[in-house]
Amino acid sequence: MTSQRELDEEFAEFARGAAPRLLKAAWLICGDPHQAEDLVQAAMVKVYLKWSRLREGSPLAYARRCLVTTHIDTHRRTGRETTVAQTPEAGSWDRSWDDTDEVVRLLATLPLRERQVVVMRHYAGLPEAHVADLLGISVGTVKSSASRGLAKLRQVLHPTGGAPGDARSAEVREGNHV
């Protein structure tokens, strides 16, 4: 029988290995490093609580699921998303974007669902079926969300006519995107 100490050591080893990519994925989704830390911490606590069962399975997949659902919960609690092209003085939902990497600013132009799909598909490298399972949506929705997200990012990355800022202006949205 594995002792609690051994289980804890196993978990710590897993957590140390998985945390960097989870932190970055969380940061790409929420755009704020502090919130990303909180999300990963919350997800890892949930993993720890089920570690004795998860250790033989896919703890990373469960950690990703916890991360995404925790972010959605936080997002819903804090209000609807309002993503704007111009960086606001204060963050409208997650945080302000003005001190984050360009790629986060790009991702911020996407609705939450598309952003999650894009990050999980193109950063975590998960197959569409896994992303669908992770987010609790159909594979078709994953495909359409990824396609729309990619198209919007393409438009921002390679604006045809007009300045990039104009292209981003087209991305201004308000309302519920979850």
Added chain:
Amino acid sequence: MSDTHELDELLQRATAPHMHFDPAAAIATGRRVRRRRRIAAAAGALAAVTAVGVALTAAVPGSAPLLPAGPTQGRAVSPKPTGSAGPSPTERCFPSDTERGTPWASGSAEGSQRGGRVVVEATVREGCGEDVAGMGEVNGDAQVTVMFKDAPTTAQWVVADAAVLFLPKGLQPCGYSFGTDLPAPTTLPQANGWDLVIQPVPSELLRKAAETGTVDLCRGSTTVTRGLKQIGWNGPGTKWAADHQSSGTK
């Protein structure tokens, strides 16, 4: 390069700000959550998870700390009030995960129902509205947690996996209502001058002991207390449990 590959590369290449994650903090928080869940379950009278042999049972503050039965004890009740009366006395024992109370007595002895040791930890929690006891299991050891609302001034005891008695120095148990041929107890002197006595209880007597058990206490050969009831009996704990069981909420 396709847009997809360009995006892949963009995301991979993006420089994330420095972020920190501490596995030890996650473990510590997880332990607190686990412990709190166990004790919160205990507050409802009973909770037993048996499928994987891991049991969280407890009981508190009612008349049957373990394996209770009977018309008022046959179902678990939520420790969380849904009314507007504010937190229950038991919930006030847990203002936050970080507050653990003042250690009052602790010790361990062989004799757990699960084959391991009985590990007892008693604390004084000023936020508690009543004395609370709970039990969980860690690696075959029974973990008995008792939270006193105030430091005891008279003998206290509860049955949770084993009989656990907190006795002023000089007192010893000299008779239990639920059986006579019991294994030898272990007496653990405490720094506060009290004795912690852990009395193993045969499994066939455990239910009876938890439901109706009383103890006689002696000083030397003289019986000084007869039929001492367990923590919560006929006290605020019982009332609390009755309130919750009769209405389902509070």
